[in-house]
Amino acid sequence: MVGYIDKIKEISERLLKEGTVEMVIGFQKGTLPMMNTPCFAKTPEDVGNFVWDSHCGINLANYLTDRKEKIGVIAKGCDSRSIVTHITENKIKREQIFVIGAPCKGMMDRHKIASLFETEIRSVAENDGKLIVTAGDGEKTLEKADLLQKNCAVCAHRNPVIHDELAADPVEDQKDVDRYADVREIETMPPAEKWDYFDDLFSACIRCYACRNACPLCYCPTCFVDESQPQWVGKSTDPIDTKTFHFLRAYHCAGRCTDCGSCERACPMGINMRMLTKKLEKDCIDAFGWEPGLDLNQRPPLDTYKMDDPEDFIK
Amino acid sequence: MKVIKIDKKDWADSLGKLSGPYRLFGPVRDKDFHNFKELGNDEQPDFNFQNTRVSAKSMVLPQSETLFTYSLDEKEPDHHQMREPEKNYSPRAVLGIRPCDAKAFLLVKRNFDTPEYKDPYWVRAYEASTFVGLACDDPCSTCFCTSAGCGPFHEEGLDLLLVDAGDHFLAKVLTQKGKNLVQAAGWGVETNADVELMKRTAESRIASAISTEQLKGKAATDLYHAPFWEEAAFACINCGTCTYSCPTCWCFDIQDENHGNAGVRMRNWDSCMYPLFTLHGSGHNPRETKIHRVRQRFMHKLKYYLDKYDAGIQCVGCGRCIRLCPVNIDIRNICELMNSHDPGACTCQVA
Ligand code: SF4
Ligand code: SF4
Ligand code: SF4
Numbered sequence: 202m203v204g205y206i207d208k209i210k211e212i213s214e215r216l217l218k219e220g221t222v223e224m225v226i227g228f229q230k231g232t233l234p235m236m237n238t239p240c241f242a243k244t245p246e247d248v249g250n251f252v253w254d255s256h257c258g259i260n261l262a263n264y265l266t267d268r269k270e271k272i273g274v275i276a277k278g279c280d281s282r283s284i285v286t287h288i289t290e291n292k293i294k295r296e297q298i299f300v301i302g303a304p305c306k307g308m309m310d311r312h313k314i315a316s317l318f319e320t321e322i323r324s325v326a327e328n329d330g331k332l333i334v335t336a337g338d339g340e341k342t343l344e345k346a347d348l349l350q351k352n353c354a355v356c357a358h359r360n361p362v363i364h365d366e367l368a369a370d371p372v373e374d375q376k377d378v379d380r381y382a383d384v385r386e387i388e389t390m391p392p393a394e395k396w397d398y399f400d401d402l403f404s405a406c407i408r409c410y411a412c413r414n415a416c417p418l419c420y421c422p423t424c425f426v427d428e429s430q431p432q433w434v435g436k437s438t439d440p441i442d443t444k445t446f447h448f449l450r451a452y453h454c455a456g457r458c459t460d461c462g463s464c465e466r467a468c469p470m471g472i473n474m475r476m477l478t479k480k481l482e483k484d485c486i487d488a489f490g491w492e493p494g495l496d497l498n499q500r501p502p503l504d505t506y507k508m509d510d511p512e513d514f515i516k
Numbered sequence: 517m518k519v520i521k522i523d524k525k526d527w528a529d530s531l532g533k534l535s536g537p538y539r540l541f542g543p544v545r546d547k548d549f550h551n552f553k554e555l556g557n558d559e560q561p562d563f564n565f566q567n568t569r570v571s572a573k574s575m576v577l578p579q580s581e582t583l584f585t586y587s588l589d590e591k592e593p594d595h596h597q598m599r600e601p602e603k604n605y606s607p608r609a610v611l612g613i614r615p616c617d618a619k620a621f622l623l624v625k626r627n628f629d630t631p632e633y634k635d636p637y638w639v640r641a642y643e644a645s646t647f648v649g650l651a652c653d654d655p656c657s658t659c660f661c662t663s664a665g666c667g668p669f670h671e672e673g674l675d676l677l678l679v680d681a682g683d684h685f686l687a688k689v690l691t692q693k694g695k696n697l698v699q700a701a702g703w704g705v706e707t708n709a710d711v712e713l714m715k716r717t718a719e720s721r722i723a724s725a726i727s728t729e730q731l732k733g734k735a736a737t738d739l740y741h742a743p744f745w746e747e748a749a750f751a752c753i754n755c756g757t758c759t760y761s762c763p764t765c766w767c768f769d770i771q772d773e774n775h776g777n778a779g780v781r782m783r784n785w786d787s788c789m790y791p792l793f794t795l796h797g798s799g800h801n802p803r804e805t806k807i808h809r810v811r812q813r814f815m816h817k818l819k820y821y822l823d824k825y826d827a828g829i830q831c832v833g834c835g836r837c838i839r840l841c842p843v844n845i846d847i848r849n850i851c852e853l854m855n856s857h858d859p860g861a862c863t864c865q866v867a
């Protein structure tokens with residue numbers, strides 16, 4: 202994927218030069234290994250800062266919400282699906298954006314990589330499916346495929362579903378991935394065990410809301426946790442309030458979440474809150490045959506109604 | 517100053533002795549990282565860490581703290597009156613706090629404990645605490661403490677400084693509180709070992725630095741109107757990670773919560789990165805966009821605090837906000853932009 206950058210720069214420069222867009226949103230190199238940071242280019246010269254590699258996990262759709270300019274945006278499979286959701290939910294107009302598609306082979310799980318070393322990682326280079334990682338206690342060459350973010354390891358849509366131009370040829374999608382093995386494991390737990398599982402899952406949460414804010418779906422001007430009249434949920438570190446936040450947020454993402462993994466990636470405490478959104482994603486497939494972000498012309502299942510709905514209560 | 521030798525094989529015993537006169541707190545491993553917790557009976561602090569994930573500030577300023585309780589039940593004689601709950605301000609010892617986190621309390625103290633105003637909860641908890649520091653000999657690449665008024669062996673804010681010397685600790689007694697704790701633990705073996713060389717070695721391992729010398733001379737309004745904020749703030753998602761993990765961020769919000777007729781008035785950490793932080797009752801928000809909020813955080817730390825107290829920046833260089841920011845906004849870069857800002861060189865402004 203490192204090879205995409207020349208094409209990304211070429212397209213971005215052209216778009217800015219020709220005035221097709223006012224800005225292009227992409228990534229620039231961060232100050233820490235495995236951390237690229239979202240940035241914009243407003244002039245062809247700014248494009249020089251762009252990078253592309255396996256550490257571009259942040260979902261850039263989050264940076265489009267309610268913007269008024271004409272924008273070029275680099276989109277992986279998951280970003281493109283969030284962009285589709287944004288368009289169907291009127292957060293941005295299709296004609297306002299130029300999607301530079303980046304077929305994706307998966308982004309790296311930096312926490313997992315860090316856990317393989319005793320000391321801090323000093324640098325990470327990438328080459329042909331391999332990562333060359335240097336830490337205080339030596340250098341290792343690792344297979345990228347073994348170190349994907351959890352969501353990327355089971356990603357079923359690596360190619361951008363909408364794009365105006367591609368930065369590379371489409372990649373082969375992963376076949377036979379079992380997306381929901383972990384969800385099924387929890388589904389089969391007896392209630393008490395499930396309870397303990399979720400208690401433990403969220404025990405370290407500091408309610409910083411990085412998960413919510415990294416999520417392209419969480420664009421409400423005032424989130425329900427921030428409301429005070431009425432106050433839906435307490436604001437302290439009470440474990441029940443904390444779980445209420447997580448459960449309700451997950452429901453707000455039901456039928457919309459593309460499992461881009463931004464929430465989990467952003468969490469400073471390493472919490473896998475995706476277990477909630479994934480369960481609802483699975484339920485949407487089971488109940489409605491629905492996968493979000495694949496079609497600009499369909500509404501997500503929870504904001505639409507079908508005449509042939511099998512349930513009586515709604516008729 | 518006295519240096520004492522503590523054999524590691526006696527460590528557990530001495531903690532046993534300390535657990536009588538003190539409530540003990542220390543770093544404990546939780547899943548993938550360490551954080552400060554109250555230690556259970558016979559629980560040992562785990563010193564095998566570079567720094568705790570979030571800072572030790574909750575030892576004095578808990579993320580959620582009950583200030584009052586009240587009853588809305590008119591049958592109760594003191595209904596609708598605030599009652600101060602019983603709290604435990606008996607002596608506590610915070611074991612293994614890093615020098616940066618200890619120094620941070622002194623930065624906060626300038627605001628929470630002044631001749632004019634005292635935050636009674638903070639002051640009582642602070643005064644009840646004895647801080648037993650653990651010097652850093654293996655700093656993170658993101659630590660820039662030595663250029664932020666602190667350092668891996670820094671002593672300000674500590675009562676005792678422990679230095680790991682293999683099979684034993686060397687303990688530098690720094691205050692009367694430190695002396696009392698040493699006595700309670702039964703540590704008495706004085707040595708003339710010198711930690712100066714270890715200190716210099718540790719300091720030389722700090723690989724990262726900021727420059728702050730120009731900040732004071734700049735006009736706050738020039739920095740406020742500097743053209744770099746839009747770009748600097750672009751990636752920020754306005755979470756509270758940087759402020760919640762920071763040892764020097766002190767902002768809180770006060771909330772009442774009722775369950776039936778019983779209520780508590782509590783304070784919870786708050787963050788200038790949240791839109792709600794400055795939302796007025798009228799609906800107006802003076803810091804409406806994330807550009808305003810990011811600017812506020814850095815202006816407070818690197819300019820307003822410095823101007824107000826003339827005692828350095830409101831940052832001890834622990835590097836947590838750099839390590840934990842999900843989009844890699846790096847205070848070292850922003851500090852450089854501010855420190856080197858030349859208002860004459862630019863014409864554009866942010867709103
Ligand atoms: S979820 Fe899929 S498209 Fe998105 S980063 Fe991971 S592999 Fe790429
Ligand atoms: S990002 Fe992590 S710590 Fe912050 S609110 Fe979400 S789950 Fe909690
Ligand atoms: S600077 Fe980083 S950690 Fe702080 S609010 Fe912005 S995104 Fe969150």
Ligand code: SF4
Pocket residue numbers: 758761762763764765817830831832833834835836837838847
């Ligand atoms: S601003 Fe950042 S580096 Fe400075 S004390 Fe706070 S968390 Fe540490």
